[in-house]
Amino acid sequence: MSDNQYTFENEEYKDAYRHTTAHILAQAVKRLYPGVKLAIGPAIADGFYYDFDSPEPFTPEVIEQIEAEMRKISKEKLTLERFELSREEALKMVNEQGETYKAELINDLPEGTIISFYKQGEFTDMCAGPHVDTTARIKANALKLTSCTGAYWRGDAENKMLQRIYGTCFMNKEQLDEHLKMIEEAKLRDHRKLGRELDLYALYDEGPGFPFYFPNGMIVKNQLLEFWREEHTKAGYEEISTPLILNEDLWHQSGHYENYKDKMYFLGIDEGGFAVKPMNCPGGMLVYKRRMWSYRDLPVRMAELGIVHRHELSGTLHGLMRVRVLTQDDAHLYMMPEHIPSEIAGVIDLIDKIYSVFGFKYRVELSTRPKKFMGDIDTWNNAEKILEDALIEKNIEYRINPEDGAFYGPKIDFHLLDCLKRSWQCATLQLDFQMPERFELEYVGADGGKHRPVMIHRTVLGSLDRFIAILTEHYAGAFPAWLAPVQVTVMPITERTQAYAWEIFDKLNEAGFRVDSDFRNEKIGFKIREAQMQKIPYMLVLGDKEAENGQITVRKRGEGDIGAMTLNDFIAKLSDEVQQKV
């Protein structure tokens, strides 16, 4: 290996480097707490982790001690040696060490797998590798343990909860510092923080998972919806609205009661038997059933901005990203089987078109049959195949998310990233042969007989709430003019120019812009600071000079003073910007 391969530019080396650091972490823990059992410890996107079965949880003080021990190990310059053992020898060794989790891993390895170990000093760990050659490669001042949490063995809540220590490491201290600084800066974009600062939305103790939207937040939401409606009309959708609360019988018929009741809110009033909808499809299907359909009518695309309530586990709530009440930009498409490929393509195109306005890069997953499912396996396999073919046809890169489909069908999910690169599912496209059956949906075919339509459930934004949170973090609160709660603010420099400022204000208002004003007796620098912090796209500075020559001086967020112009020129410029959605 030549020297220039020892760099994080080389992904393989980066992984080996961080994986070795994970081993150093395990070695340090074993030195300090010999009774702790090892589980697994991989390299991940921004660092590594190791899972331990420890009788005592690791406190922050303990974490510091472990980190210190890791630095020591790095300085001990231990050589990493790889060796291989047969299955029997490997089992014998880990059993002697009391490493029961490793034994379980070995037992689950397919026959014929080469079982390799890496040894550094007194520490040996079963591992496929690769690793770096010596612990001296890991710079003692460029590693950091970042957090300690619980994590279930093999990711299964039925299993024992282990202690996971997360950490990261870099080639040098500068890179580590840069990384930590980047994380600090990313936290400034957190929608929960910006939501308060920009007076958009917030959550209160009184309603865990039930967000409150303030006037500013409603503007962003409504602008987004206006755009959404335009695009959906163009794409041939019609909009409906169905009740939030419906008879329990309906939820039995749909299978939600059976498959989803743990997350449903039931009403305990004496009329009895009513539940708050956790999904929109049953209501939507009743709308479909209101009349008889001809095959000539299909496909039918019915959209609904449906408000759904779901009792999510308390530990999963996260700002607007994961809530207990959300507005879904849902739609149900009813079609004949031959429509399926083109309808799937249409939905994917619509998602791509809308996301591209925001410049979002998305990741696609194909979620397959879950453990709790409706219908027969052949239908499922067929549906999964159809979705997979659609992705291949569109040349979309995707990964399989096993057992994560809806209980009525497999789905294609579109994921977006938040400020800390956490992935959130937004758009989804679900192919459903079950619900039409359950609800006995029909259309009359060319043969004059009744047939069963196929159904697609889909969202583009997903949860409006989540999407707004993602947008807030994406723009760091500096919404483009078309979304910004306030597009422009007028700021007279002194009382002398207040009348002129009012004149400008009124004209902008009449032109249909969201305009604010700052007529306080404050210095212009102070007003600018506040408007800047509120991330208002345009500030109009109006002093004696402007009043005299009938112009306005424009300050643009992020760019500063862009000079004087006429109000008409400014209106043209801003209109254009709003139109272009830039």
Next chain:
RNA sequence: GCUACUGUGGCUUAAUGGUAAAGCACAUCACUCGUAAUGAUGGGAUUGUGAGUUCGAUUCUCACCAGUAGCUCCA
């Protein structure tokens, strides 16, 4: 739900086993000041909720509630 941690005026933070400090914000007054903070004065918290230990708790203990990170789950 699980593991760990956190919870002080609207917001951000300080402090202490003996009845809470500051900045921002807010109110009043003065200043009329040209591109990221003018100055002064004032009002506002019994320290998430409940219980316990104690002569006395915001500070210690427990329970509950809420939040943060992650696991599980999921739009």
